[in-house]
Amino acid sequence: AQMERTFIAIKPDGVQRGLISEIIARFERKGFKLVAIKLVNPTKSFAQKHYHDLKERPFFDGLCDFLSSGPVLAMVWEGEGVIKYGRKLIGATDPQKSEPGTIRGDLAVVVGRNIIHGSDGPETAKDEINLWFKPEELTSYTSNQEKWVYG
Ligand code: DAT
Ligand code: MG
Numbered sequence: 001a002q003m004e005r006t007f008i009a010i011k012p013d014g015v016q017r018g019l020i021s022e023i024i025a026r027f028e029r030k031g032f033k034l035v036a037i038k039l040v041n042p043t044k045s046f047a048q049k050h051y052h053d054l055k056e057r058p059f060f061d062g063l064c065d066f067l068s069s070g071p072v073l074a075m076v077w078e079g080e081g082v083i084k085y086g087r088k089l090i091g092a093t094d095p096q097k098s099e100p101g102t103i104r105g106d107l108a109v110v111v112g113r114n115i116i117h118g119s120d121g122p123e124t125a126k127d128e129i130n131l132w133f134k135p136e137e138l139t140s141y142t143s144n145q146e147k148w149v150y151g
Contacts, residue, residue, distance in 0.1 A: 005035065005076050006083040006119045007128035008090075012070035014107075014115035015039075020073055023103055023116060026089055027077050031149035036076035036129075036138045044068040049131060053124075059112070066112065074132045080150065083125050086118045 010023055028034065042050070047064035054060050077086060091102025095114050098105035108114045119125035129138070143149075 002080050003078055004081070004083055004122065004125070005078045005129060006086045006125045007117075007132060008075045008077055008086060008119075009117040009132070010073040010075075011067060011113075011115055011117060012072060013066075013113045015071050015073055017107075017115070019107055019115060022107070024075075026103060027086070030079075030085075030089065031145070032077045032079040032082050032086070033143050033146075034075060035078045035140065036074075036133050038074050038133075038137065039071050040074055040132075041071055042068050050128065062112070076129055076133060076138060083119055083122060087120065090116050090118045 008027065010020055014020070014023060024034070044064050047067040048055070048060075050067065051060065051063055054063065057063075079085075089103055091098030091104035093104075093114065094111040095104040095108035096110070098108070100106060103116055104114050119128050
């Protein structure tokens with residue numbers, strides 16, 4: 001299998017709404033492997049680093065206030081195609097446009113409170129994992145179900 005890793009975060013709204021287990025379950029049941037997880041309170045300047053690509057957008061300041069408003073569940077998930085398929089599980093940025101069956105489609109209503117973040121490509125996945133996690137916080141292990149998930 002061509003293993004890759006992606007950064008997934010449950011934003012403060014998802015944590016406060018009690019959706020942690022619901023969201024983790026979707027990645028877990030799919031067959032992806034959790035390799036890092038922690039609950040963190042990002043500062044505003046950290047949020048600005050995370051969202052630096054969006055600094056020219058009108059919603060940037062509010063977005064960074066929001067991300068730094070409470071605990072965020074930061075995770076790294078591993079698996080074949082996990083970057084792209086993780087985005088599929090998450091659904092479109094605007095929950096009004098996310099398909100039913102996706103995390104945002106099923107569990108969120110507005111773009112400013114769309115409960116989850118996922119890296120949008122291999123480069124951002126690498127950068128975001130490095131921003132949120134120290135190397136020693138990332139685990140590496142063989143999951144007992146791998147031979148059944150991948151054959
Ligand atoms: P995504 O989170 O799907 O990768 P993005 O990277 O374009 O979407 O934007 C990051 C976050 O910024 C997004 O999850 C919610 C917020 N956002 C995006 N577009 C917005 C808008 N038009 N108004 C308010 N918030 C917005
Ligand atoms: Mg994005």
